[in-house]
Amino acid sequence: MATQKRSGAKRKKCWSQSIGEYKLTVRVYELYPGSNLYRSVWITSPGKKSGKEDKKSLGHKDRDRAVREAYELIAHLRSTSDGVRQGEITLGALKARYLAGRKHAAKAERTRKEDERKLERVVAFLGATKRASSLDEEAVLEYVEARRRGDPSLLYVARRGSAGVRDGTIWADLVALHTMLRWGCVTKNKAGVTLLASDPLKGIEFPRELNPRQPIVTHDDVERLLQAADTVHPLLRPALIVGEGTGRRNGAWRQLRWCDIHFDREEFGAIQWPGETDKGKTALYRPFSPAVRDALLSIRPERPDPDWAVFPSSVDPRRPVNKKTMWDWMEKAFAAAGLPREPGGMWHTLRRKWVSERKGYPLVDIAAAGGWKDDRSLKSYMQEDPETVRKVVLEPTHRLRKRGGTE
Structure with a gap:
């Protein structure tokens, strides 16, 4: 065959x-x-x-x-080597250097983690191997459109159909990117040359939230929450009073320790706010009101250890109650008081209430009392109210007259 x-x-x-x-x-x-x-x-x-x-x-x-x-x-x-020529550094390499730098390390832990997620999402979308100096308005608009439509290729995006996010969230992502780029314009390599010659996004406008969500509670709302607080947890009532009376962030007063409280100072007492728990890492000494004093005394142990938390967890008096637990208490209080809760309206509503009720004072003093680093960042918290608007319309502070007394 x-x-x-x-x-x-x-x-x-x-x-x-x-x-x-x-x-x-x-x-x-x-x-x-x-x-x-x-x-x-x-x-x-x-x-x-x-x-x-x-x-x-x-x-x-x-x-x-x-x-x-x-x-x-x-x-x-x-x-990725330190000998890269100016303007040739890629977004991925710039991100790695920025996240390893002192500027990023100096931020509060929560802020660091949030910025890292934002930068990972933006850089992954734009391309880690893309030269940072080549970014332009087209790249920004492409990212904005993808974020608005909820592009499934984006990192850390909740998979809820095709719904995107609001412009305020997109703005925060792009601000994190822009902060990194501006850092590259002032940071030098071993050869003494800045990583970027200029800011590639300078002059480009980012989308801003036209109607930002900034829920606020009224004094009447707080009274109803206080009435419902005892049905939720024994610590909730004093927590509400301290939060409403100091105007500080939840993370600041929630992590107070008895060594930070000084009942024998000022007229009614004072708090030495530690920098470790402050968003801006700023330590401040501020007096507190009689209502805050009474609330703190009501939960003060007979002989407290200085390192014990003012609002302790149920398992260890040295550890403060965690954020999620405090959030759950507030949510239950809203329900028990019969108050509707707007999206984003939880403990931060007390901070907005605090600053909005102090409009009559100079902004610089309000910022100093409430822990804002400057009056510019304070303004986003201050909200209009009908009574103040009525006074502006009906009660001018003075009349303009011609010299000589003739109106």
């Missing part, structure tokens, strides 16, 4: 191309003819002779695009 000869058809070769130079090469290739493209780069850690291969699917078959992405990756890898 004759042996059948195999077909003479040649096997089709897989496409492959290497980009770069010695010790810094990116290879883009097919796994098999017509497959999606892959890229591989050999990464060697500093001080080590051997390294490991970083392999990743590009998710497409466009060869020209794969080559462009390979060049961008090489630029990104180069920019």
